[in-house]
Amino acid sequence: MNWQQLLSLKRFGDTESRPRLLQDETRLGFEVDYDRIIFSDAFRSLQNKTQVVPLTEIDFVHTRLTHSLEVSVVGRSLGRTVGQKLLQKYPELAQEGYKMNDFGAIVAAAALAHDIGNPPFGHSGERAIGDYFANGNGRKYKLHLNETQWQDLVAFEGNANGFRILTESRAGISGGLRLSYATLGAFMKYPKLSIPYKKTKHIAEKKYGAFYKDQIFLQELASELGLQPIRAGENTYFRHPLAYLVEAADDICYSIIDFEDGIYLGLIPEDKALEYLLNLVRHNLITEKYYGLKTQKDRVSYLRALAIQSLILEASRVFVENEVAILEGTFAHSLLDKCKYEAQLNDILDISVEKMYRSREVIEKEITGYRVLTDLLDVFTTAVNNDFEGKTTGFDKLVLELLPEEFRDMKGHLYERLLGVCSFIAGMSDRNAILLHGKIH
Secondary structure (H helix, E strand, O other), rough: OOOHHHHHOOOOOOOOOOOOOHOOOOOOOOHHHHHHOOOHHHHHHHHEEEOOOOOOOOOOOOOOHHHHHHHHHHHHHHHHHHHHHHHOOOHHHEEEEEEEEHHHHHHHHHHHHOOOOOOOHHHHHHHHHHHHHHHHHHHHHHHOOOHHHHHHHHHHHHHHHHHHHHHOOOEHHHHHHHHOHHHHHHOOOEEOOOOOOOOOHHHHHHHOOOOHHHHHHHHHHHHHHOEEOOOOOOOOOOOHHHHHHHHHHHOOOOOOOOHHHHOOOOOOHHHHHHHHHHHHHHHOOHHHHHEEEEOOHHHHHHHHEEEHHHHHHHHHHHHHOOOHHHOOOOOOOHHHOOOOOOHHHHHHHHHHHHHHHHHHHHHHHHHHHHHHHHHHHHHHOOOOHHHOOOOOOOOHHHHHHOHHHHOOOOOOOHHHHHHHHHHHOOOOEEEEEEHHHHHHH
């Protein structure tokens, strides 16, 4: 892979190239990507979606929206730090007009969108959708779908749904948000279809990032960016290098900021939490400043800021030192898995899992999510399929009226109808899903 291709400003439907030197510096194409994402309906819906703990009356608990904004800020810093080093290494990029801030803008936009396809109720929402088809009433559809279509449903993936949101054409709108191909490449942590599924140690194959219906555009994107196939004849590619930075930004935020939420909620004892954070930042802690802070909030905020700064610098270092391997597709790990703070981060994650991710509040949220999403899937898939077959009941007709306009005309193949319902439900906030469930049942 080479950076000239990887930094492509091309958008869906372009018939001419977009040279970097001809870009309007007051409204750079990569910055337009950020604007289009932040003004999209799908992004706004993240404000009422759970990050980890259920939404509460306590203002500081993170939602998917606040998490995404924070990941974007960290991603921008990572991109700029790495971009500065790459421009020094490849002066021809500067000659073509690329600047340090371009890398930051690409990573910031991709990071802003990284959770845009996630369903309500956190990752348990993905599992609930998959279980409906694998073990629930959705099993009856298996015989009518091919292997990849079925895998898309039983292993429903928020990353692939996000790619659909960003790129899907509909009447009057071609190419979804029409983001630059560089930003779309950085967004795709797993540039592959759900099948063939091969359990390997390469981070790019941990999950999948595009539905069967989007494979043609995945191929076009990979071709334009020069993403290399992992194996010949498969829609499976090595990552865009900047996807490693998007992943690192997400890892930094959920490791440190979710941990901070746990402290404020009283799920993680302050003395234990401060000990773990201090282990991460001892090398640049200003002792007099720290011990001069009188409140828990100020102490935790100071340590959080130092931790994020340390991890940004460390992730950038790992990227730059392994840049050749990343371009060749042979760097098979996340950046933080190879950083010098790996042990400290693992300690933080272990206590987060024990005290927070498996807390009673989170488990109760997941149980609610399973029931709500399963029931909604059953009602809407039945109504949509009955409508397609001309067998709608009075109840079905009322249910169909609840679909947003863009989901009203699901007349295609069974796979597309089922995936459409999944995408509609995935777009709901936690609160809206619960309210709708209460009205229907």
